[in-house]
Amino acid sequence: MNLYQPQLMRIEEIIEETGDTRTLKLQFENPSVAEQFDFKAGQFGEYSVFGAGECTFCIASSPTRKGYIEASFKEVGKVTRAMRRLNVGDTMGFRGPYGNHFPLDEMKGNNIVFISGGIGLAPVRCVIWNTLDLRDQFKDVTIIYGARSVADLVYKRELQGWAGRSDVKLYQCVDPGGETPDWKGEVCFVPSLVEKAAPSAKDSYAVVCGPPIVIRLTLPLLEKMGFAPERIYTTLENRMKCGLGKCGRCNVGPYYVCKDGPVFTSAQLKALPPEY
Amino acid sequence: MQELRDLAKKLLLDKQVNAILGYEWDRRGARPAFITEAGDCDRLVFDHRCVQNLAAYLSPRRANIAQLGRLAVVIKACDARAVAGLIRENQLKREDLVLIGVRCGGVVVNPSDSEQLNAENIAPRCVGCEQREPTLADHLVGETQSAPVGKANRDLRLSEIEKLNPEERLSLWTSLLSQCTRCYACRQVCPMCFCERCIADKTQPAWIESSPHSRGNFSWHLTRALHLAGRCVDCGECERACPAGIPLGLLNHKVARIVASRYGYAVSDDPSRETPIGSYRLDDEQEFIA
Amino acid sequence: MNNRRMLNKTDFEDFVDSLLRAGITVIAPVRREQGGEKVEYRPIHSPAEIVLSGQPPVRPLKEVVFPPTEPLFNWKQTKASVQIEEVPTEFKETVVVGARPCDAAALEIVDKVMGWDYRDELWFGRRQAVTVLSLACPQSDDSCFCTAVGLSPESTRGADWFMSSVDGGFEIEILTPKGEKLLERCKDRCRETKGRTNAMPSLDAKVRANLNIDPGKVREWLEKHFDDPLWSDVALRCHGCGACAFVCPTCHCFDIVDELDGIGRGQRRRNWDACQPALFTLHGSGHNPRKDQTARFRQRIMHKFNIYPARFGEVLCTGCGRCIRACAAGMDLISILSEIDRKSAEEGA
Ligand SMILES: Cc1cc2nc3c(=O)[nH]c(=O)nc-3n(C[C@H](O)[C@H](O)[C@H](O)COP(=O)(O)OP(=O)(O)OC[C@H]3O[C@@H](n4cnc5c(N)ncnc54)[C@H](O)[C@@H]3O)c2cc1C
Ligand code: SF4
Ligand code: SF4
Ligand code: SF4
Ligand code: SF4
Ligand code: SF4
Ligand code: FES
Numbered sequence: 022m023n024l025y026q027p028q029l030m031r032i033e034e035i036i037e038e039t040g041d042t043r044t045l046k047l048q049f050e051n052p053s054v055a056e057q058f059d060f061k062a063g064q065f066g067e068y069s070v071f072g073a074g075e076c077t078f079c080i081a082s083s084p085t086r087k088g089y090i091e092a093s094f095k096e097v098g099k100v101t102r103a104m105r106r107l108n109v110g111d112t113m114g115f116r117g118p119y120g121n122h123f124p125l126d127e128m129k130g131n132n133i134v135f136i137s138g139g140i141g142l143a144p145v146r147c148v149i150w151n152t153l154d155l156r157d158q159f160k161d162v163t164i165i166y167g168a169r170s171v172a173d174l175v176y177k178r179e180l181q182g183w184a185g186r187s188d189v190k191l192y193q194c195v196d197p198g199g200e201t202p203d204w205k206g207e208v209c210f211v212p213s214l215v216e217k218a219a220p221s222a223k224d225s226y227a228v229v230c231g232p233p234i235v236i237r238l239t240l241p242l243l244e245k246m247g248f249a250p251e252r253i254y255t256t257l258e259n260r261m262k263c264g265l266g267k268c269g270r271c272n273v274g275p276y277y278v279c280k281d282g283p284v285f286t287s288a289q290l291k292a293l294p295p296e297y
Numbered sequence: 298m299q300e301l302r303d304l305a306k307k308l309l310l311d312k313q314v315n316a317i318l319g320y321e322w323d324r325r326g327a328r329p330a331f332i333t334e335a336g337d338c339d340r341l342v343f344d345h346r347c348v349q350n351l352a353a354y355l356s357p358r359r360a361n362i363a364q365l366g367r368l369a370v371v372i373k374a375c376d377a378r379a380v381a382g383l384i385r386e387n388q389l390k391r392e393d394l395v396l397i398g399v400r401c402g403g404v405v406v407n408p409s410d411s412e413q414l415n416a417e418n419i420a421p422r423c424v425g426c427e428q429r430e431p432t433l434a435d436h437l438v439g440e441t442q443s444a445p446v447g448k449a450n451r452d453l454r455l456s457e458i459e460k461l462n463p464e465e466r467l468s469l470w471t472s473l474l475s476q477c478t479r480c481y482a483c484r485q486v487c488p489m490c491f492c493e494r495c496i497a498d499k500t501q502p503a504w505i506e507s508s509p510h511s512r513g514n515f516s517w518h519l520t521r522a523l524h525l526a527g528r529c530v531d532c533g534e535c536e537r538a539c540p541a542g543i544p545l546g547l548l549n550h551k552v553a554r555i556v557a558s559r560y561g562y563a564v565s566d567d568p569s570r571e572t573p574i575g576s577y578r579l580d581d582e583q584e585f586i587a
Numbered sequence: 588m589n590n591r592r593m594l595n596k597t598d599f600e601d602f603v604d605s606l607l608r609a610g611i612t613v614i615a616p617v618r619r620e621q622g623g624e625k626v627e628y629r630p631i632h633s634p635a636e637i638v639l640s641g642q643p644p645v646r647p648l649k650e651v652v653f654p655p656t657e658p659l660f661n662w663k664q665t666k667a668s669v670q671i672e673e674v675p676t677e678f679k680e681t682v683v684v685g686a687r688p689c690d691a692a693a694l695e696i697v698d699k700v701m702g703w704d705y706r707d708e709l710w711f712g713r714r715q716a717v718t719v720l721s722l723a724c725p726q727s728d729d730s731c732f733c734t735a736v737g738l739s740p741e742s743t744r745g746a747d748w749f750m751s752s753v754d755g756g757f758e759i760e761i762l763t764p765k766g767e768k769l770l771e772r773c774k775d776r777c778r779e780t781k782g783r784t785n786a787m788p789s790l791d792a793k794v795r796a797n798l799n800i801d802p803g804k805v806r807e808w809l810e811k812h813f814d815d816p817l818w819s820d821v822a823l824r825c826h827g828c829g830a831c832a833f834v835c836p837t838c839h840c841f842d843i844v845d846e847l848d849g850i851g852r853g854q855r856r857r858n859w860d861a862c863q864p865a866l867f868t869l870h871g872s873g874h875n876p877r878k879d880q881t882a883r884f885r886q887r888i889m890h891k892f893n894i895y896p897a898r899f900g901e902v903l904c905t906g907c908g909r910c911i912r913a914c915a916a917g918m919d920l921i922s923i924l925s926e927i928d929r930k931s932a933e934e935g936a
């Protein structure tokens with residue numbers, strides 16, 4: 022079996038998140054692979070539909086939840102379209118886990134601020150659950166999340182659950198024009214929501230994922246609020262093929278995003294050429 | 298040469314254009330030059346090594362070239378047909394360009410050829426070319442030169458291939474096309490391959506498999522040749538660019554002969570001339586439908 | 588016993604013939620079917636086909652270990668269940684006769700990326716199966732610059748045997764255990780010899796005259812000049828094709844695609860790819876991190892002369908000159924590197 026050969030996974034459940042985004046719950050067909058499989062929050066995999074091809078998604082479930090993985094994907098092209106045609110019980114391919122991860126051990130004992138927009142919540146969700154499953158090892162947990170419209174919010178059930186928890190501070194917004202009459206969150210863009218939430222930078226780490234515009238505006242804002250660039254984490258989504266540091270596609274500056282990333286600090290991004 | 302340089306200088310100084318697209322010497326022969334300063338116009342050259350069809354750079358898809366602003370372009374008669382094609386197919390407006398036509402006595406195949414132009418090294422398209430000066434031009438420079446009689450004879454080569462039986466022909470092309478690695482140099486240098494997204498790059502569905510195996514290569518080459526039917530200006534750039542040595546010019550020539558015999562059409566440098574692929578006539582032969 | 592042998596021409600041909608008769612694949616430079624003087628590395632059927640003189644093959648040796656397209660696995664689907672059929676990672680014994688030193692060295696350079704952390708079994712499987720007999724370079728041209736990147740027309744790097752043409756035959760230096768194993772097959776044909784007695788005059792000085800730079804200085808300059816007018820100037824000419832990368836012995840980028848062989852069965856393949864076409868980095872969203880040819884051409888130079896050295900300790904270029912010969916637009920790596928060298932000296936001074 023060579024490096025590029027995937028493990029087979031069965032679709033256990035399909036969850037409609039938004040009009041164009043779905044979450045798949047997947048289980049390894051081979052029990053011994055399932056047994057041995059382990060990963061860390063922030064890692065990704067190459068998922069495939071046989072006959073359509075492979076594409077890259079983060080593992081959106083938490084490593085603390087054993088026996089399955091979840092991937093949330095947005096339909097944008099060939100493989101993601103083919104993925105939407107799959108049903109529960111169908112077989113997919115998976116290679117992984119690949120890449121680095123969020124330094125959860127280092128973050129323990131600190132506050133964590135999660136900031137994300139749109140489908141960017143997928144990689145963050147993995148760390149959120151990882152953190153919440155080890156809740157007593159962290160101080161304050163703040164989640165700041167926004168989407169274009171109410172219909173574009175992903176993980177709605179979980180957002181409700183987090184809203185109901187006393188040990189989580191949840192701030193939500195939708196872009197102006199995207200609200201519905203019964204929307205209770207804010208109506209603004211994610212960076213303004215960050216300003217409103219005004220999380221303290223003291224003993225804090227920030228995890229920011231989302232569309233490039235959210236990242237570009239939020240990172241400087243956090244620094245202005247006193248977060249050290251070394252304590253602001255984000256992920257890059259350069260196009261990938263191999264995930265193994267071979268095919269050259271994800272290369273930006275000195276990094277192979279698939280091996281040195283996808284998790285980077287704001288300090289690292291500053292030293293990078295703007296090719297992401 | 299001085300005439301060309303003086304004209305280029307004037308065009309830049311009078312601000313008629315922002316840049317001149319022409320030829321210059323490099324270490325190994327002639328190469329495309331992009332000149333924005335009047336002081337650099339003395340770099341411009343033209344002779345039998347100025348092989349490249351600069352019309353390839355005029356596609357609106359070349360963002361970094363569009364940034365240069367209004368261009369004057371040095372064109373040979375064969376290149377003029379490509380400019381006409383781009384105008385005809387709404388990629389360019391005639392008034393947005395200044396065309397500097399050069400009279401030409403034929404070019405070599407390889408721009409780093411250090412030999413004089415001779416019967417061996419003259420480009421196949423120049424053998425029998427009767428035009429030698431572009432009619433589609435704002436300025437004409439240089440003197441008419443006569444070209445050596447060339448040895449390359451594509452018609453002869455084609456009739457040799459036509460004499461082969463179908464299996465022999467298939468095995469010839471299978472062997473030639475097996476060398477294609479799908480680098481797409483042939484497409485990228487072609488002035489008429491200007492599509493925003495080439496059919497060979499489409500994935501939904503993947504009409505043409507991207508793998509350089511026999512199946513993929515045959516579909517690529519059939520499609521390329523057909524998409525250029527009646528559009529190929531016979532500049533020879535695709536064949537010159539191909540690192541695999543595939544005789545693309547032969548395929549193009551064959552298609553051009555079919556277009557000529559069926560539609561009485563030869564590619565022209567008149568942008569207003571209707572083309573077989575771009576027009577429809579009731580009396581077009583359509584036996585393939587019936 | 589030392590590691591030098593002498594093999595006369597007819598014995599050499601008999602040796603190649605014996606390999607063929609033993610069912611070993613022999614690859615050597617041969618004339619193209621329709622290419623006049625041009626040669627390519629191809630499997631041969633008789634030693635008479637081998638062309639050891641003249642220009643280097645247009646395409647590099649890399650395709651012997653890294654084919655332009657290769658299956659990664661096959662699959663079959665019945666209802667919802669999928670079966671995967673592996674492809675072998677062991678390959679048929681192959682001997683390359685008359686590899687150029689710039690091609691042989693490239694294999695070792697690319698080994699680094701293919702083997703760091705994850706090992707690419709398809710690459711190393713073929714590497715294992717292929718024995719490389721290099722030949723001291725018989726002819727250089729105005730595109731060669733191996734001496735500027737730490738190699739030479741007599742570089743033995745990546746070779747299992749290094750052969751030099753001498754009067755009446757070849758002098759052979761056995762360099763690796765794989766080379767020794769191959770020597771077993773022609774022990775009785777060759778005799779021991781002291782050293783390069785009568786070798787052809789070296790091309791070293793001629794190649795050095797093409798380009799003489801310090802790759803370390805180039806790297807320092809690149810490190811500091813991600814933005815420089817040089818990039819937008821040179822990239823104007825570039826058509827953004829894959830020719831330079833596909834003829835390059837060290838370029839190793841690839842794409843992974845799925846293809847159907849019929850209903851319910853197909854294969855996943857990897858195909859050569861390159862950083863010059865726009866599609867290489869285009870995101871699903873339509874965003875392209877390297878938005879124009881300026882950015883893409885810069886990547887080519889950066890990856891070869893800055894990124895790869897930073898990561899793997901040496902430049903991703905053997906100075907073979909193929910990209911220069913192949914480029915339809917006249918992009919000239921020698922001019923570009925000497926321009927960088929000039930700029931770097933200017934700034935250093
Ligand atoms: C580390 C990492 C993590 C990621 N995590 C996630 C995640 O959790 N969820 C998620 O949804 N995404 C994620 N992505 C992005 C995801 O990988 C891509 O959206 C996905 O690979 C798209 O694959 P595709 O085959 O559907 O698109 P492709 O078909 O490959 O298309 C990609 C783009 O190519 C172009 N294209 C392709 N074919 C055509 C055509 N026929 N015509 C015109 N244009 C075309 C278009 O620009 C298209 O949008 C992640 C990416 C990375 C690198
Ligand atoms: S197909 Fe070839 S000869 Fe014809 S216009 Fe294009 S590049 Fe020129
Ligand atoms: S230039 Fe040659 S090798 Fe490249 S895609 Fe065209 S025909 Fe194939
Ligand atoms: S440098 Fe030449 S060969 Fe390379 S992409 Fe540009 S035009 Fe093609
Ligand atoms: S970059 Fe050019 S000179 Fe260097 S190894 Fe590749 S093809 Fe040869
Ligand atoms: S130069 Fe470009 S194509 Fe070649 S290995 Fe580097 S990134 Fe890949
Ligand atoms: S995805 Fe192939 S090198 Fe990173």
